[in-house]
Amino acid sequence: MAKLKLSSWFNRSPPSTTPADSETKKQNRHSFSAVSASLLGKNSATNGVAVSPAQPSKADTASTQSPSRMVTLAREIARETEKLEAYMKDNNMAMPSFDVDAPADFPKLPDDIQKSRREIICATKELGLLAHGPRESVRWGIWEFLDVMALTTLNHYGIAKLVPVDSSITLAELQTKTTLDPINLARLLRLAMTNGIFCEPKPGVIAHTAASRVLAEDENMQAWVGFNGEDIFRASGHVVQALKTYPEATSLTRTGFQFAFDTVDKEPMFATFGKDPEWARRMGRAMASLTGGEGYEPSYFVDVDKGGYDLTDVDAAGGTFVDIGGSHGFMCVDLAAKYRNMKFVVQDLPKTVDSAPKPISADSQIAERITMLAHDFFTEQPIKGADVYYFRWIIHNYSTPYAVRILKNLIPALKPGARIIINDHCLREPGQENPWDERVMRRMDAVMLALLNAQERTEAEFKDLFKAAGDGFVFKGVRRPEGCRMSIVEAVWQPDAAATAPAAEPKAAAVQPAATAEAAAPEETKAEETKTEETKVEEPKTAETK
Numbered sequence: 246m247a248k249l250k251l252s253s254w255f256n257r258s259p260p261s262t263t264p265a266d267s268e269t270k271k272q273n274r275h276s277f278s279a280v281s282a283s284l285l286g287k288n289s290a291t292n293g294v295a296v297s298p299a300q301p302s303k304a305d306t307a308s309t310q311s312p313s314r315m316v317t318l319a320r321e322i323a324r325e326t327e328k329l330e331a332y333m334k335d336n337n338m339a340m341p342s343f344d345v346d347a348p349a350d351f352p353k354l355p356d357d358i359q360k361s362r363r364e365i366i367c368a369t370k371e372l373g374l375l376a377h378g379p380r381e382s383v384r385w386g387i388w389e390f391l392d393v394m395a396l397t398t399l400n401h402y403g404i405a406k407l408v409p410v411d412s413s414i415t416l417a418e419l420q421t422k423t424t425l426d427p428i429n430l431a432r433l434l435r436l437a438m439t440n441g442i443f444c445e446p447k448p449g450v451i452a453h454t455a456a457s458r459v460l461a462e463d464e465n466m467q468a469w470v471g472f473n474g475e476d477i478f479r480a481s482g483h484v485v486q487a488l489k490t491y492p493e494a495t496s497l498t499r500t501g502f503q504f505a506f507d508t509v510d511k512e513p514m515f516a517t518f519g520k521d522p523e524w525a526r527r528m529g530r531a532m533a534s535l536t537g538g539e540g541y542e543p544s545y546f547v548d549v550d551k552g553g554y555d556l557t558d559v560d561a562a563g564g565t566f567v568d569i570g571g572s573h574g575f576m577c578v579d580l581a582a583k584y585r586n587m588k589f590v591v592q593d594l595p596k597t598v599d600s601a602p603k604p605i606s607a608d609s610q611i612a613e614r615i616t617m618l619a620h621d622f623f624t625e626q627p628i629k630g631a632d633v634y635y636f637r638w639i640i641h642n643y644s645t646p647y648a649v650r651i652l653k654n655l656i657p658a659l660k661p662g663a664r665i666i667i668n669d670h671c672l673r674e675p676g677q678e679n680p681w682d683e684r685v686m687r688r689m690d691a692v693m694l695a696l697l698n699a700q701e702r703t704e705a706e707f708k709d710l711f712k713a714a715g716d717g718f719v720f721k722g723v724r725r726p727e728g729c730r731m732s733i734v735e736a737v738w739q740p741d742a743a744a745t746a747p748a749a750e751p752k753a754a755a756v757q758p759a760a761t762a763e764a765a766a767p768e769e770t771k772a773e774e775t776k777t778e779e780t781k782v783e784e785p786k787t788a789e790t791k
């Protein structure tokens with residue numbers, strides 16, 4: 246499929262020799278299995294998708310027989326754009342535009358039309374790269390950080406709110422409304438304009454586009470830009486320093502973030518945020534902006550029709566669902582509206598639990614079945630014998646040693662058959678994702694590195710994680726609802742499985758080497774270090790909740 250072709254740009258020839266384990270480990274202690282598999286072009290299956298070996302790309306040589314890749318892409322773009330436009334016209338939808346009064350979001354599209362939209366996005370990206378050529382795309386690609394700098398500064402100074410939405414403003418007048426000096430104001434605006442953010446209808450006159458208008462009106466988007474531009478961007482600029490100083494890259498207090506904010510070995514990022522309510526609020530709003538966005542809606546888990554998780558049997562038995570790190574319980578509220586018999590426990594840190602809405606739902610039938618409970622997931626799970634233990638956007642915040650610890654803390658509470666569900670991104674092999682989603686997920690993976698030394702995981706890595714946490718966790722697999730970027734990763738607790746684990750497969754061998762080493766590390770060799778970090782994690786977490 247054309248939409249998957251972009252990966253050919255990045256495919257690498259297999260190395261002439263298999264990298265030694267120690268070398269691979271050095272490259273990425275968390276992703277040992279995935280790194281080696283993709284470098285070697287091994288066949289494997291991820292998320293139920295058959296993966297073909299990575300092939301070295303071949304130059305798209307000129308041929309009189311068949312159109313070039315560029316022309317193929319251009320035709321695809323034309324075809325899919327016409328399809329999209331026809332649908333939108335037939336349904337009286339406003340055409341996409343950056344005019345100030347244009348809708349900021351695409352309307353909800355049926356699956357086939359959404360697919361056309363996705364293909365346009367992916368094909369235009371690939372065509373753009375081809376038209377730039379390899380050297381120029383590297384040369385100018387690295388300059389994207391300057392767009393970030395401009396947008397971050399404009400956002401920091403609240404410039405979008407100073408530009409009237411329904412008219413325009415001269416630069417001279419705009420300058421009187423901000424402490425940003427005139428030269429810098431003008432140059433940053435004009436750089437942002439190259440990305441469709443603000444416009445200059447006449448020389449020296451500034452007006453909104455639909456994109457800058459979002460920045461003026463959407464507080465969560467302001468927070469998203471602030472969190473990314475001022476926190477993640479700054480942390481990212483220190484990743485090389487963090488990795489050079491602490492190559493193992495597993496500690497929560499030795500990340501790019503700590504180097505950027507001078508908190509190395511002092512406290513994890515969440516603790517830093519927790520000390521400053523404004524800072525914390527910004528991160529909370531930024532998260533709300535993300536999780537309200539396309540492909541992340543809770544309905545993908547709740548609606549069975551959309552490929553969500555079916556809890557009918559748990560409901561029929563009046564069972565219990567525990568949402569660990571569940572913030573203010575929005576997921577349980579949605580589930581409780583659908584399942585009217587079962588019970589829910591939402592666990593989070595004390596400040597988050599205290600700040601949850603009371604009652605949690607206006608519908609008393611829902612509210613009375615949901616319990617908010619302060620619980621630190623680095624301590625033993627207090628709700629014994631529940632049917633489901635659920636983690637959404639939790640495990641990806643932690644490197645393997647911490648993630649294993651979190652899962653192990655469930656064990657004393659688990660009854661046979663208890664389900665453990667992780668709702669996170671699940672990375673597929675390079676090129677198996679449509680390039681739009683792949684880019685979002687791999688960027689998120691990089692955010693995890695910069696802030697937390699954490700990571701998004703592949704199916705194999707999730708499997709390893711459960712294996713490292715205990716043989717009683719029987720991995721059931723990964724499912725991804727259509728249109729959703731998050732996957733549903735499931736294991737079931739079967740203590741008998743631990744007893745019957747094949748003797749020929751001793752624990753150390755059953756787990757990928759990297760996971761084994763790391764899983765052991767916090768308890769056996771680094772107990773004091775992690776304990777300190779966890780204690781510090783606990784205090785301020787509220788901050789980053791929504």
Ligand SMILES: C[S@@+](CC[C@H](N)C(=O)[O-])C[C@H]1O[C@@H](n2cnc3c(N)ncnc32)[C@H](O)[C@@H]1O
Nearest residue numbers: 570571572593594597620621622637638786790
């Ligand atoms: C990224 S948010 C995810 C929230 C929610 N599950 C969601 O899907 O949006 C992480 C959540 O974990 C909570 N948290 C962080 N550390 C925790 C800990 N040690 N114990 C319990 N909850 C914690 C935070 O307060 C926050 O609500």
